[in-house]
Amino acid sequence: xxxxxxxxxxxxxxxxxxxxxxxxxxxxxxxxxxxxxxxxxxxxxxxxxxxxxxxxxxxxxxxxxxxxxxxxxxxxxxxxxxxxxxxxxxxxxxxxxxxxxxxxxxxxxxxxxxxxxxxxxxxxxxxxxxxxxxxxxxxxxxxxxxxxxxxxxxxxxxxxxxxxxxxxxxxxxxxxxxxxxxxxxxxxxxxxxxxxxxxxxxxxxxxxxxxxxxxxxxxxxxxxxxxxxxxxxxxxxxxxxxxxxxxxxxxxxxxxxxxxxxxxxxxxxxxxxxxxxxxxxxxxxxxxxxxxxxxxxxxxxxxxxxxxxxxxxxxxxxxxxxxxxxxxxxxxxxxxxxxxxxxxxxxxxxxxxxxxxxxxxxxxxxxxxxxxxxxxxxxxxxxxxxxxxxxxxxxxx
Ligand code: AMP
Ligand code: MG
Ligand code: MG
Numbered sequence: 001x002x003x004x005x006x007x008x009x010x011x012x013x014x015x016x017x018x019x020x021x022x023x024x025x026x027x028x029x030x031x032x033x034x035x036x037x038x039x040x041x042x043x044x045x046x047x048x049x050x051x052x053x054x055x056x057x058x059x060x061x062x063x064x065x066x067x068x069x070x071x072x073x074x075x076x077x078x079x080x081x082x083x084x085x086x087x088x089x090x091x092x093x094x095x096x097x098x099x100x101x102x103x104x105x106x107x108x109x110x111x112x113x114x115x116x117x118x119x120x121x122x123x124x125x126x127x128x129x130x131x132x133x134x135x136x137x138x139x140x141x142x143x144x145x146x147x148x149x150x151x152x153x154x155x156x157x158x159x160x161x162x163x164x165x166x167x168x169x170x171x172x173x174x175x176x177x178x179x180x181x182x183x184x185x186x187x188x189x190x191x192x193x194x195x196x197x198x199x200x201x202x203x204x205x206x207x208x209x210x211x212x213x214x215x216x217x218x219x220x221x222x223x224x225x226x227x228x229x230x231x232x233x234x235x236x237x238x239x240x241x242x243x244x245x246x247x248x249x250x251x252x253x254x255x256x257x258x259x260x261x262x263x264x265x266x267x268x269x270x271x272x273x274x275x276x277x278x279x280x281x282x283x284x285x286x287x288x289x290x291x292x293x294x295x296x297x298x299x300x301x302x303x304x305x306x307x308x309x310x311x312x313x314x315x316x317x318x319x320x321x322x323x324x325x326x327x328x329x330x331x332x333x334x335x336x337x338x339x340x341x342x343x344x345x346x347x348x349x350x351x352x353x354x355x356x357x358x359x360x361x362x363x364x365x366x367x368x369x370x371x372x373x374x375x376x377x378x379x380x381x382x383x384x385x386x387x388x389x390x391x392x393x394x395x396x397x
Pocket of ligand 2: 116117209274
């Protein structure tokens, strides 16, 4: 089954009348409100999802100001402690009840697609954040090996100049983003890469560390710019949740990697290195007998973001008007593999709207466990273009 979707660029927002009264432009409040409200973060996962909003980096947690120096120093001493602890725990078999390679657990996926976005930022309030590095690491689950990786830099449109803080944090240079592509193009290139690797006709799941990458960053930017993201970004595996389930501890990525007895590779906050380390950790969890499954999903039907303050509008409008249109992009179709899964993890069912109304005759994807008598077991829903062979003649209700 192939679904073709137009990657329509950034026109939807302009059609809306913006509600200027709702948000005064007040830096942090504005950013946090938009991200938190738009993403409907539940209290249970708010900590993860909201961790990258500027609120996290305000003085009350003592992390701003000399953040970089302070963090590096803290991390260095913490690292030394952890290396010692790791050495102790591996010799005393702290996690001895799970012996590596012994448990062969049936896995739900053939591939993991491990993502770790880097975005524009500063040590204080920063809005709107935009993705600047789009890396992806492909893990073949049957052989527990990294099969390939993808990386591209993305050009931010709202704040094209990276802050010194951002460059220091991510190691990304100004020229790399200047020569980067638009997010719409990066999404298409990445999708094509998955297609070429044969991943999309197999069972695959996107893995991220925390929910921020899919739930907050990608979702927010796509809705702000009017982009349609491939549906496989609407459900994902938050490896941090899996790690906590296995080890019962909360760590940042680097510490989690080390806690699992692995060596951290590369540079922290380099998207590709973060993704590679996340991939190693995922493979380690599988080796330790964990069955990895989706941990989160979100609706693909959320509206464009329109709660933008009037002060911000002129700049926004100008930027959106200058964005490339879909015709500027080579590849405009997104294909979804035959194994497009619903939230239950089974292949979706294609259904047709029979009821009279504006959607009559349209096809959509729904829960694979859907039955006439009981309906769907999960709430998965996705419009699809009608397949050629089923020309959508108005159905009788
Ligand atoms: P990460 O995947 O942890 O490297 O973080 C992803 C993005 O979150 C970064 O590219 C930044 O935009 C933001 N971020 C992470 N850590 C910080 C920090 N300490 N201060 C400000 N922004 C951060
Ligand atoms: Mg990350
Ligand atoms: Mg990162």
